[in-house]
Amino acid sequence: MISLLAKAGLQLVLLLLVAPLLSGIIKTLKARLQTRRGPNVLQAYRDIFKLLRKGMVIPETASWIFSATPYIVFVTAALVGLMIPMTTTDAPLSLFGGVLAVVYLLALGRFFLALGGLDTGSSFGGLGSSREMTLSAIAEPAMMLAIFTVALAASSTNLSEMAKVAVSQSWKFLAPSQMLAFAALFIVLIAETGRIPVDNPATHLELTMIHEAMILEYSGPYLALLEWGASIKQLVLMTLVVNTFFPFGLSADWTARGLGLGLIFYLTKMVLLACLIVLVETTNAKLRLFRVPELLMVSFILGALALISTFLF
Amino acid sequence: MTFLQDPEFGDRVITLMAALVLVLQIAAVGQRWLVSSIRIFAVQSFLLAAIAGIIAYFNHASHIYIAALLTLILKAGLLPWFLERLVRRIEIRREIEPLINAPLSILIAGCLTLVGYVVAQSFYHPEETSVRAALGHNTLAVAIALFLIGFFTMLNRRKALTQVLGLLSLENGLFLAAISLTYGMPLVVELGIFFDVLVAVMVLGILVFRIREAFDSMDVSKLRKLRE
Numbered sequence: 001m002i003s004l005l006a007k008a009g010l011q012l013v014l015l016l017l018v019a020p021l022l023s024g025i026i027k028t029l030k031a032r033l034q035t036r037r038g039p040n041v042l043q044a045y046r047d048i049f050k051l052l053r054k055g056m057v058i059p060e061t062a063s064w065i066f067s068a069t070p071y072i073v074f075v076t077a078a079l080v081g082l083m084i085p086m087t088t089t090d091a092p093l094s095l096f097g098g099v100l101a102v103v104y105l106l107a108l109g110r111f112f113l114a115l116g117g118l119d120t121g122s123s124f125g126g127l128g129s130s131r132e133m134t135l136s137a138i139a140e141p142a143m144m145l146a147i148f149t150v151a152l153a154a155s156s157t158n159l160s161e162m163a164k165v166a167v168s169q170s171w172k173f174l175a176p177s178q179m180l181a182f183a184a185l186f187i188v189l190i191a192e193t194g195r196i197p198v199d200n201p202a203t204h205l206e207l208t209m210i211h212e213a214m215i216l217e218y219s220g221p222y223l224a225l226l227e228w229g230a231s232i233k234q235l236v237l238m239t240l241v242v243n244t245f246f247p248f249g250l251s252a253d254w255t256a257r258g259l260g261l262g263l264i265f266y267l268t269k270m271v272l273l274a275c276l277i278v279l280v281e282t283t284n285a286k287l288r289l290f291r292v293p294e295l296l297m298v299s300f301i302l303g304a305l306a307l308i309s310t311f312l313f
Numbered sequence: 314m315t316f317l318q319d320p321e322f323g324d325r326v327i328t329l330m331a332a333l334v335l336v337l338q339i340a341a342v343g344q345r346w347l348v349s350s351i352r353i354f355a356v357q358s359f360l361l362a363a364i365a366g367i368i369a370y371f372n373h374a375s376h377i378y379i380a381a382l383l384t385l386i387l388k389a390g391l392l393p394w395f396l397e398r399l400v401r402r403i404e405i406r407r408e409i410e411p412l413i414n415a416p417l418s419i420l421i422a423g424c425l426t427l428v429g430y431v432v433a434q435s436f437y438h439p440e441e442t443s444v445r446a447a448l449g450h451n452t453l454a455v456a457i458a459l460f461l462i463g464f465f466t467m468l469n470r471r472k473a474l475t476q477v478l479g480l481l482s483l484e485n486g487l488f489l490a491a492i493s494l495t496y497g498m499p500l501v502v503e504l505g506i507f508f509d510v511l512v513a514v515m516v517l518g519i520l521v522f523r524i525r526e527a528f529d530s531m532d533v534s535k536l537r538k539l540r541e
Contacts, residue, residue, distance in 0.1 A: 301420065
């Protein structure tokens, strides 16, 4: 019991600390690639601490949903983070159905975020919510299909089991179904983290913004929680992609040596994935909103093909 | 470097590349920019050449090397270059309206792939053949899918140039099927097909240019009337 708490505590600390760092790394890399100097890597931490110390403005029309949303978003993201193998194959927490719980806890957070956007009655928030739900209606099945492909190969939906099987089969990532699933999940990752072909994370005043439109009315500590929650969600999704498809260096147990080595491998893989995301973000223009479903449809079809090809070959 | 001799390894690499080819083909269905479509075709042909090269390596079949080299030079180099020059000259960069909209065409492409898999499964008897002989057999599904999707692209697109691209990906499917099933047809047949495609594309290219000059559009649905 105590060791379980220790594992959960360790992973939680790692999760909370690495998430803003990763956002910072992506921002800096992106700026460098566009020959700007860009913010310091640690800027994301500073933003969060600054926001936590500030006062809040809560709209008069807001109900309890407005205040509950930041906590729900943050807690669901952190909870999901505990269910994902980060540096070891053994995740501290596993709830009903493993990966299904991961997807739907994230969906719960998104649902409340959309409600929070609607709650103040501002037209921007409502638009953001409606867009978010429209896109997630296609992104979610695509994600499920891609993940089921991996789960099928491991014959378990438990993420720790999936990671163990992935580590034991080193050539597995060459299978076509895995590659199709990776492509599908990467598109979903871009969409879910609000990155450029789908949404622009750097905007605060754009008619087509999605995530930023929903959190437009939030300020102070609430905004800090939402931003932190969003970066944890990003970290969780990236970890999911990296550790299911490229499980190199995941340690099998919770020893200090295994953890240290696992952490180094983990951070390297995450930075590499961040580079890929930055490359995609810099070389693409933002899609028109009505073109985004086409992109997600590609991801859906890729996921479906991945699942089919597992059965046939 | 023992794994370089292992047919199992070659099989995996080939399957992976075939999957990549399929991904590119589905991406091409949803693509509207002509130059991007041409580049997708070029990358696809490059992968095909690589697949042919790997099959040649594991079967020690020297004539497939020639086919691979020809694919590399013609389909990954010469044809894309020619088509891109054509795009620059006619100054049309975008397919405006396919007959069926993009999400639905991608869905249809997915269904066609499924058909490809189902058809190919009846050819697949892993217990009867050795590993080395079965090399690349599972690319047949991808080949049939490429063929069907190429057909669909030709039907779906209105611009003469994108129809040419559909024809080319159809031909890529044929090549992949031939290579994966029979380790390449006799070289004479291969050469014939290559020459055929090359001439067809050249002629179509000139035709596209003329259509554009005469009608101010590449839209083939406008070619209704026969002139005296």
